[in-house]
Amino acid sequence: MPKDNKQSExxxxxxxxxxxxIPAGCVASYGQLAEMAGxxxxxxxxxxxxxxxxxxxxxHRVLRSNRQSAFPAGSELHQKQVQRLLxxxxxxxxxxxxxxxxxxxxxxxxxxxxxxx
DNA sequence: GGGGTGACAATTC
DNA sequence: GGAATTGCCACCC
Numbered sequence: 804m805p806k807d808n809k810q811s812e813x814x815x816x817x818x819x820x821x822x823x824x825i826p827a828g829c830v831a832s833y834g835q836l837a838e839m840a841g842x843x844x845x846x847x848x849x850x851x852x853x854x855x856x857x858x859x860x861x862x863h864r865v866l867r868s869n870r871q872s873a874f875p876a877g878s879e880l881h882q883k884q885v886q887r888l889l890x891x892x893x894x895x896x897x898x899x900x901x902x903x904x905x906x907x908x909x910x911x912x913x914x915x916x917x918x919x920x
Numbered sequence: 921g922g923g924g925t926g927a928c929a930a931t932t933c
Numbered sequence: 934g935g936a937a938t939t940g941c942c943a944c945c946c
Contacts, residue, residue, distance in 0.1 A: 834929055844941060847928050850928060851944075865927080
């Protein structure tokens with residue numbers, strides 16, 4: 804039987820893949836990513852991965868469940884996040900993003916952006 | 921094996 | 934919307 808530490812490694816990879824799957828112009832919450840990756844309740848793991856991972860993950864598309872940024876306003880990281888989001892077409896109002904943008908789902912994405920043309 | 925920590929979440933006031 | 938509280942689970946000492 805496989806070792807349990809290998810399970811942890813796979814979990815990290817699954818979450819990483821999910822984060823990388825976020826399309827430009829959309830955002831997702833930590834819990835949402837964890838749930839999509841198949842690990843509900845592992846929101847903190849997503850945060851740890853984003854911090855530790857050296858891969859070019861779109862960390863700027865990851866927000867808190869309350870649609871606000873994960874880091875305190877004014878921090879360099881936060882400013883860069885807002886800037887990149889605006890560059891991708893994501894509205895940022897008073898440190899928050901529109902509900903429409905936050906309610907991203909794989910199905911909804913294809914439904915809205917696919918046949919929309 | 922125990923205890924503190926965290927790029928979080930959900931609930932409540 | 935904001936602040937406080939509790940639950941959660943992997944990680945580090």
